Amino acid sequence: MPDNRTILGPLTETWTFPSRCNQFYLPDCSSCTVASQGQKCNTANPTTIDSREDIQCWPPGTPPNVFDPPxxxxxxxxxxxxxxxxxxxxxxxxxTTKSDFEFQFEVHDDEFVRGCCPSHYECAKYEGAQTCRSIFSRGRIQMFSCKSGSTVLNDLKAPTQWLGPGYTTIGSITIHAPMFQLAGLENFETTTDTALASSTETSQPNMESDSGGGLSTGEQAGIGIGVGVVGLGILVAAFYLWRRRERSKVPPKYILEPSQLDSREVNPPGELGGIPIAPPPYTPVELHGTTARQELP
Structure with missing residues (x-):
């Protein structure tokens, strides 16, 4: 059975996805809800971006493969x-025995195939072609559109309204990005990242989220530490109030103030106890005026 697949050749390891290919292009209409990455404005039809992929947003293919949009x-x-x-x-x-996606190009028995997408995108199909898909449903995002051959930047906020000429309600925006299908004869480590559901938002440049979202591990740890510190502070305050109350229950000892000591009068002996004591009576005695002289032997 002949191989009818388009083999683009080996993937050049030095190729990197240009930053400008992260821009989102949305047709210039208030009801359009499908945007694409890796696009450029179509000068031949200035109001659309259909069939105008940017060649710089795909890894180069080897001849005779020609980059011919779409x-x-x-x-x-x-x-x-x-x-x-x-x-x-x-x-x-x-x-052919194990797969989590129906690839556009056939997988052979001896091949290990991978679909490469930007982070937070999933493998999907759009109009029969494989693509990477993400759903933007909450927050603010910048979208480019083509008008008269030039690129116009618009602000878009979902799920509320289109901020352009005129207003309309928008529930979500579907964003497509180039998908690269790789094939090899050896299995290589899978780092599948398809955790994007239709209710999540893309984490691409030029986006602002108006919602709180879930807390990261660091935020959760910070909240836990803060709660612990507050709890410890409450326990310390309660212990202080309890000690203060216990100390207030001890009856105070009576101690004379210095002012009270200075005001007390000290009674002389004989007046203690409030009963005066009279001195003992003495009989006056007259002393002799002369003394007999005596000779020493």
């Missing part, structure tokens, strides 16, 4: 065993 998935990079920088494995298949 790519519609384009082909398979083989041999390849590592996603380009900025991309991660979002889906995989091991031969």
């Amino acid at each position: 790519l519609s998935g384009w082909g398979i990079y083989k041999p390849a065993d590592k996603c380009p920088e900025g991309y991660t494995v979002a889906c995989s298949a091991e031969g």
